[in-house]
Amino acid sequence: MKPAASSPKASTLSWRSHGITNVGRVRKLNEDALLERPEMGLWLVADGMGGHSAGEVASQMIVDNLKKVHEGITLDRFIDDVEDKLLKVNEKLLEKSRETTKRNTIGSTVVVFIAYQNYCVYMWAGDSRLYRLRDGRLRQMTTDHSQVELYVEQGLISREEAQVHPHGNMITRAVGATDELFLDMDIQTMHHGDRYLLCSDGLTKHLVDFEIEDILGDNTGTEETCKDLVDLTLERGAGDNVTAIVVDVT
Numbered sequence: 060m061k062p063a064a065s066s067p068k069a070s071t072l073s074w075r076s077h078g079i080t081n082v083g084r085v086r087k088l089n090e091d092a093l094l095e096r097p098e099m100g101l102w103l104v105a106d107g108m109g110g111h112s113a114g115e116v117a118s119q120m121i122v123d124n125l126k127k128v129h130e131g132i133t134l135d136r137f138i139d140d141v142e143d144k145l146l147k148v149n150e151k152l153l154e155k156s157r158e159t160t161k162r163n164t165i166g167s168t169v170v171v172f173i174a175y176q177n178y179c180v181y182m183w184a185g186d187s188r189l190y191r192l193r194d195g196r197l198r199q200m201t202t203d204h205s206q207v208e209l210y211v212e213q214g215l216i217s218r219e220e221a222q223v224h225p226h227g228n229m230i231t232r233a234v235g236a237t238d239e240l241f242l243d244m245d246i247q248t249m250h251h252g253d254r255y256l257l258c259s260d261g262l263t264k265h266l267v268d269f270e271i272e273d274i275l276g277d278n279t280g281t282e283e284t285c286k287d288l289v290d291l292t293l294e295r296g297a298g299d300n301v302t303a304i305v306v307d308v309t
Contacts, residue, residue: 083297100174152235166235204232
């Protein structure tokens with residue numbers, strides 16, 4: 060378990076976290092990657108795009124570059140540093156793609172979580188998700204950049220039908236996929252007792268929201284909670300790589 064860490068500028072909030080990544084039951088290669096830096100309030104999950112060339116290269120490149128982020132003197136500078144590094148990774152992945160004979164996409168989804176004083180900032184591209192459990196109620200903080208999410212928004216299919224739709228793996232946004240990377244971003248105030256979950260879609264393919272809510276709501280530490288989420292995914296076949304990070308705010 061990562062130790063509890065105080066946020067910058069002696070905030071009243073602190074946090075602790077634990078992360079797990081697993082290759083799953085079917086895939087031979089783990090194209091997921093994660094980063095935990097609780098000492099500075101930075102976490103991410105990246106999911107190399109399945110079915111494309113070198114997805115593991117893309118996700119690991121995101122992690123390696125964000126390891127170089129320095130704790131921001133201000134929140135604005137912290138955010139800018141993270142965003143700049145993701146944009147540079149996007150450029151590097153496009154260059155690598157052009158070097159391949161078939162110009163195959165080398166890409167990755169990403170969800171980033173920043174804790175700073177009493178605030179959290181999250182940014183994402185693709186269908187890796189951030190959830191928050193507050194006062195026993197689960198909320199999905201991110202919106203998937205996926206084809207089925209567009210169908211749901213347009214009223215063409217229901218949320219339940221989206222779970223099993225054949226276009227479930229079609230991502231509309233990712234690092235390394237297009238010349239211009241557009242990251243969605245939001246900022247929220249954190250509360251004592253908030254619990255956050257970052258995860259790849261390998262988890263949400265097998266677990267529905269009320270099950271995630273129940274597991275996050277159990278009165279257990281971050282390591283055991285994270286293990287329970289991944290173990291249940293593995294029990295159900297884990298057809299994809301699965302990654303989860305649980306962050307507790309205290």
